[in-house]
Amino acid sequence: MSQHDNNHEHHGIGYGGLTLVWLGLLALTSITVSIAGISLGEYTLFVAMGIACVKSILVVNYFMHIKFEEPIFKVFIGISLFTLVVIFILTYFDISFR
Amino acid sequence: MSQSDQAITASGDHGHEHRDDIGSKMGMWLFLFTELLLFGGMFLAYGYYRYLYSDEFHFAATELSTSIGTLNTVILLTSSLTVALAIAAIQKGKKNFAIFNLVVTIGFALAFMVNKYFEWAAKMHHGIYPGADELLAKSNGEIIFFGLYYVMTGLHGLHVVIGLVLLAVMLVFVIQDKITKDKYVALENSGLYWHLVDLIWIFLFPLFYLIQ
Numbered sequence: 001m002s003q004h005d006n007n008h009e010h011h012g013i014g015y016g017g018l019t020l021v022w023l024g025l026l027a028l029t030s031i032t033v034s035i036a037g038i039s040l041g042e043y044t045l046f047v048a049m050g051i052a053c054v055k056s057i058l059v060v061n062y063f064m065h066i067k068f069e070e071p072i073f074k075v076f077i078g079i080s081l082f083t084l085v086v087i088f089i090l091t092y093f094d095i096s097f098r
Numbered sequence: 099m100s101q102s103d104q105a106i107t108a109s110g111d112h113g114h115e116h117r118d119d120i121g122s123k124m125g126m127w128l129f130l131f132t133e134l135l136l137f138g139g140m141f142l143a144y145g146y147y148r149y150l151y152s153d154e155f156h157f158a159a160t161e162l163s164t165s166i167g168t169l170n171t172v173i174l175l176t177s178s179l180t181v182a183l184a185i186a187a188i189q190k191g192k193k194n195f196a197i198f199n200l201v202v203t204i205g206f207a208l209a210f211m212v213n214k215y216f217e218w219a220a221k222m223h224h225g226i227y228p229g230a231d232e233l234l235a236k237s238n239g240e241i242i243f244f245g246l247y248y249v250m251t252g253l254h255g256l257h258v259v260i261g262l263v264l265l266a267v268m269l270v271f272v273i274q275d276k277i278t279k280d281k282y283v284a285l286e287n288s289g290l291y292w293h294l295v296d297l298i299w300i301f302l303f304p305l306f307y308l309i310q
Contacts, residue, residue: 015186022175029175033164033168033308036164051304052300052303056297059297059300063179063182063289063293064289072124087138087142088145
């Protein structure tokens with residue numbers, strides 16, 4: 001039954017909402033491009049990656065519809081991102097303690 | 099009677115149609131995670147070499163055109179919107195609006211590849227391609243930067259081409275009414291693939307084009 005209920009909720013945020021998300025993504029792109037011209041030293045990379053993460057969250061939640069999907073999808077994404085982060089962190093330790 | 103009940107009874111002459119849209123999407127997401135690990139490994143290699151050759155990476159990146167990178171970012175973001183609009187339209191039964199949005203998406207995908215062609219052609223014209231004498235005369239850090247640049251944007255470009263073909267097939271299905279208001283999970287999954295292509299570019303763009 002839950003599948004049938006889900007079919008009715010499939011409409012998500014509609015044309016207007018999707019267009020707003022797109023405008024947000026364009027705004028974030030122009031911010032990241034203009035910030036690249038300013039030298040923030042060590043923080044430049046972190047700011048650029050932070051903005052990329054915010055953009056990804058918008059794309060995954062609204063364009064990829066995850067905000068309106070069943071919770072199991074969020075569990076899936078959490079586990080795979082966790083795996084990726086573990087691989088990154090372990091490699092980081094390997095490099096920095098050589 | 100809900101929409102999917104109607105879909106099941108409509109195909110009554112072949113017995114019951116076994117369909118699990120959630121399971122289908124779950125399978126697509128599992129596939130996307132393998133893609134995430136594929137690109138993740140490359141981002142890891144990038145991170146390590148950028149840490150080793152930080153100055154060379156900054157110097158080498160000045161060769162890349164920020165404006166063509168920004169243009170391709172806008173193209174991909176907009177194509178992600180149009181594919182999401184196509185799915186929203188088919189859910190509402192607006193077939194023509196869905197077709198329009200899919201055609202626009204495919205157009206943007208082609209525009210992305212045309213830009214990529216001009217970008218790579220200009221690099222190669224300046225002797226920057228894997229194995230070129232001019233590139234091999236540069237420092238190790240620069241050689242690695244351009245190696246990663248070609249592998250990562252190349253693999254991403256391959257994904258754009260695959261996505262383009264996939265969306266073209268979906269367009270035909272929508273025209274032939276094989277994808278309808280009640281049965282659109284194939285279009286949704288193709289959309290998910292296309293959004294993944296966009297997601298990867300969201301990270302490639304600042305890492306290669308914005309590190310002057």
